[in-house]
Structures are given as C-alpha cells and as structure tokens.
Amino acid sequence: MTATFQLQRLSSEEKIWRTGQLVGRTPLHEITRVFQKPGVRILAKLEWQQIGGSVKSRPAFNIIKQAIRLGSLGKGQELLDATSGNTGIAYASIGAALGIPVTLCLPENASSERKSILEALGVNIVYTSRFDGTDGAQLKAKELFREYPDRFFYADQYANKHNWQAHIETTAPEIWQQTCGKVTHFVAGLGTTGTFTGTGRGLKNFNNSIELVALQPDNPMHGLEGWKHLETAIVPKIYDPALADRLFEIDSWESYDMIRRIAREEGLLVSPSAAANLIGAIRVAEEIEHGVIVTTFADNADKYSEVMKQIFN
Numbered sequence: 001m002t003a004t005f006q007l008q009r010l011s012s013e014e015k016i017w018r019t020g021q022l023v024g025r026t027p028l029h030e031i032t033r034v035f036q037k038p039g040v041r042i043l044a045k046l047e048w049q050q051i052g053g054s055v056k057s058r059p060a061f062n063i064i065k066q067a068i069r070l071g072s073l074g075k076g077q078e079l080l081d082a083t084s085g086n087t088g089i090a091y092a093s094i095g096a097a098l099g100i101p102v103t104l105c106l107p108e109n110a111s112s113e114r115k116s117i118l119e120a121l122g123v124n125i126v127y128t129s130r131f132d133g134t135d136g137a138q139l140k141a142k143e144l145f146r147e148y149p150d151r152f153f154y155a156d157q158y159a160n161k162h163n164w165q166a167h168i169e170t171t172a173p174e175i176w177q178q179t180c181g182k183v184t185h186f187v188a189g190l191g192t193t194g195t196f197t198g199t200g201r202g203l204k205n206f207n208n209s210i211e212l213v214a215l216q217p218d219n220p221m222h223g224l225e226g227w228k229h230l231e232t233a234i235v236p237k238i239y240d241p242a243l244a245d246r247l248f249e250i251d252s253w254e255s256y257d258m259i260r261r262i263a264r265e266e267g268l269l270v271s272p273s274a275a276a277n278l279i280g281a282i283r284v285a286e287e288i289e290h291g292v293i294v295t296t297f298a299d300n301a302d303k304y305s306e307v308m309k310q311i312f313n
C-alpha cells in the first residue's frame with residue numbers, strides 16, 4: 001500500500017489536521033549583536049520556518065480551514081484572492097496539500113521568484129497593472145468574484161476575520177509561552193494588518209499592559225514589500241485604529257542597511273519588512289530601561305534577489 005493511496009483516503013478533517021502540523025510553531029530568536037542593552041531583550045519570531053515560507057501560512061490556513069468547515073469552500077470550487085505574494089504562496093502550498101485549486105490576482109511587477117514559485121505550485125495567476133499595486137489586484141479579484149460567484153470562494157484576506165483570528169489563536173499564545181509571560185512590547189508592520197491586530201489582541205488578553213507598536217512605511221513609494229502606507233492605500237477592513245498604542249514610520253533605505261547588519265551580525269538573511277520590524281523594535285528598546293520586546297520576521301531573503309543584489313553588490 002503506497003503513502004499516496006493512504007492519503008487519498010484521509011477525511012477532510014484528517015487532511016486539515018495533517019496540514020496544520022506544518023503551520024506556526026516558529027522559533028523565537030534573540031537579537032544579541034545588532035542590539036545590546038542591559039535589561040532590555042529583543043526577540044524575533046522566525047516566521048519563514050513553516051509551510052509556504054512566511055507568516056502568511058497562519059492566516060491562509062485558518063481562512064481555508066474555516067471556509068471548508070463553514071461550507072463556503074465546497075468541492076470543485078476555487079480559492080480566489082489578491083496578494084502581493086506571501087499569502088499567495090501560502091494559499092498555493094496549503095491548497096496543494098488539501099487538493100484545492102487556487103486563482104490569484106497579482107500586480108505584474110511582483111518579484112520573479114514569487115511568480116515562479118506560484119507557477120510551480122500550480123496557481124492560476126491573473127496579472128494586474130504594476131501602477132495599481134496591490135489595491136488594483138484587490139479590485140480585480142472583487143470583479144472576478146462578482147462575475148463568477150459560484151466558481152470561487154473569495155478569501156478576501158483584507159476583510160476576513162479568520163486572518164487576524166489565526167494570530168490570536170497561534171502567534172499570541174506561542175509568544176506568551178516562549179517568553180514565559182515576560183513579553184512587554186509587541187512591534188509589527190501593517191500589511192493586511194492581520195499579524196498586528198490578531199497578535200496584539202491575543203497578547204492584550206494575556207496581559208493588558210503589553211504595549212503594541214504598529215509600523216508603516218514613511219511614504220507611499222516604499223520598498224517594504226507586504227506593508228501598506230495607510231494614508232494613501234485602501235485601508236484593510238480588519239484594521240483597528242484604536243489598537244496600537246503607538247505608530248512609527250520606517251524608512252526603506254534604513255531597512256536595507258539593517259538587512260546587511262542582520263546578515264553580518266546575526267547570520268540571518270531576512271526580508272525588507274523583517275529588517276524594518278527590527279528597526280521599530282530597536283526604537284522602542286532605546287526608550288526603555290527594562291523590557292522584553294517581541295517582533296516578527298515575516299519571511300527570509302529568498303524571494304528578494306533584486307533587493308539583495310542592490311544591498312550586497
């Protein structure tokens with residue numbers, strides 16, 4: 001009897017359980033060389049260490065799992081969404097594992113690595129104009145869903161509560177346990193805002209005095225893939241403006257310099273948004289005398305070869 005034969009006989013819940021084993025449970029890495037200050041610790045969740053290679057596996061898995069359970073993603077239906085990449089790769093990996101076809105609207109200037117990965121995972125890609133960014137991709141997905149409501153389950157990560165709830169259920173308890181309840185600050189950049197919103201709410205449930213610091217790029221033409229400049233972008237429906245205790249703005253070039261430092265001093269090759277999160281965490285660390293600051297490294301440098309060439313050549 002082959003493994004393939006056995007897997008085909010798994011029930012939907014068994015397949016969900018099996019795939020769920022590959023989601024979350026990421027290590028919490030202490031930053032020890034880029035920043036040092038007695039009494040203050042900075043820790044980063046290495047979120048690329050799960051299926052799909054990024055933090056977005058958590059919401060993608062929860063969105064698919066809940067849709068199957070609620071009956072909104074039935075047999076023969078395709079998952080549809082708009083994504084600049086990481087959520088798409090997560091949908092594609094999890095969709096492949098669960099036997100669900102995936103259609104994604106993607107700005108044509110998404111990195112070539114991301115396009116190749118999505119194609120390799122069997123995604124049907126609908127390209128949208130580079131000038132309209134992720135907002136244009138979102139509008140296209142909505143249009144497709146209006147046209148073919150029976151064909152698609154529209155995951156809509158920007159408005160789907162199962163996005164941020166994934167973080168309340170997994171990221172926040174992991175951080176709480178990994179810091180033995182000592183976390184004092186959580187710092188994260190805003191994309192769909194799911195990571196910040198869900199982890200923030202989850203941590204506040206554990207201890208209401210934990211401070212939540214949100215980050216955004218300092219201008220609309222930024223290089224922090226995955227993040228949104230809220231003043232000029234479509235604000236995600238799941239965003240809760242009352243949640244953040246503070247909101248800092250981060251410069252993309254400063255983040256690129258930080259990528260180099262994290263590589264040379266910590267031995268980790270990370271993405272621009274991960275480096276930007278560390279800049280935010282350091283800003284908090286410089287202001288306090290005691291504390292445990294936690295942030296997320298959403299993904300590593302694998303999908304950013306153009307940016308890495310600029311930084312390292």
Ligand SMILES: Cc1ncc(COP(=O)(O)O)c(C=O)c1O
Pocket residue numbers: 056085086087189190191192193194195196225226227271273274298299
């Ligand atoms: C690289 C990267 N960093 C950060 C984020 C932001 O995460 P969230 O959408 O949970 O706000 C994303 C989202 O796609 C991302 O791809």
